[in-house]
Amino acid sequence: MTMKYKLVYFDVAGRGEVIRLLLHQAGVEFEDNRIKGEQWPSLKPEMPFGQIPVLYVYTDEGTKILAQSNAIARFIAREHGMNGKDSWESAQCDMLVDSMGDLRDLYIKWKFGPDADKESNKAKLFESVPVFLTRMTKFVEANPSKSGYLVSSELTWADVYLAHFLDVLKAVEPNALAGHPKIQKLQEKVWSLPRLKAYLAERGPLS
Numbered sequence: 638m639t640m641k642y643k644l645v646y647f648d649v650a651g652r653g654e655v656i657r658l659l660l661h662q663a664g665v666e667f668e669d670n671r672i673k674g675e676q677w678p679s680l681k682p683e684m685p686f687g688q689i690p691v692l693y694v695y696t697d698e699g700t701k702i703l704a705q706s707n708a709i710a711r712f713i714a715r716e717h718g719m720n721g722k723d724s725w726e727s728a729q730c731d732m733l734v735d736s737m738g739d740l741r742d743l744y745i746k747w748k749f750g751p752d753a754d755k756e757s758n759k760a761k762l763f764e765s766v767p768v769f770l771t772r773m774t775k776f777v778e779a780n781p782s783k784s785g786y787l788v789s790s791e792l793t794w795a796d797v798y799l800a801h802f803l804d805v806l807k808a809v810e811p812n813a814l815a816g817h818p819k820i821q822k823l824q825e826k827v828w829s830l831p832r833l834k835a836y837l838a839e840r841g842p843l844s
């Protein structure tokens with residue numbers, strides 16, 4: 638079955654970037670449809686939950702539409718061999734992505750929260766980062782394959798999610814990974830995969 642995708646999202650990294658990264662790593666053709674703010678009001682009613690990202694999936698049976706960023710990322714991972722080799726590894730991916738989401742919530746609180754709370758929200762975020770990185774290191778160490786990835790002998794979407802999230806943190810605190818060499822190595826390993834390397838070279842750093 639030939640399947641093509643169209644990802645609809647704003648022209649920012651936000652909740653769309655992990656999906657873009659997974660589509661690039663999957664090596665599939667897809668349309669990276671980056672919409673402008675003024676296009677949004679007319680598109681919004683088409684979306685299952687009135688929000689984006691949304692993935693259009695073109696199949697022999699017709700066009701399907703999938704919403705919710707993690708559901709989309711998990712679907713691409715499952716379709717293209719990045720969801721672990723069995724249901725246990727896949728559950729670990731879910732667990733790790735959920736835990737990264739918890740930290741991401743602190744990031745969002747800092748970034749988009751009221752100016753009056755900026756200092757204290759940033760302090761809360763960066764107090765949590767070393768604890769989080771230490772926990773991530775334990776998963777890398779406990780991975781029986783010793784691949785340097787989080788849960789499997791091969792890349793999973795949890796590794797891609799982490800590599801991207803680390804760049805989000807580093808854009809705020811360039812030294813955020815200092816003292817966490819296994820996590821630094823994991824990120825280098827993910828970003829040196831040829832398809833991701835090519836995409837990042839074209840995309841440039843996060844702003």
Ligand SMILES: N[C@@H](CCC(=O)N[C@@H](CS)C(=O)NCC(=O)O)C(=O)O
Pocket residue numbers: 651652681687688689690704705706707
């Ligand atoms: N839980 C959803 C949240 C999606 C979401 O908040 N999308 C925002 C952009 S990041 C959006 O569509 N905002 C425009 C709107 O709500 O009208 C997901 O993870 O996909």
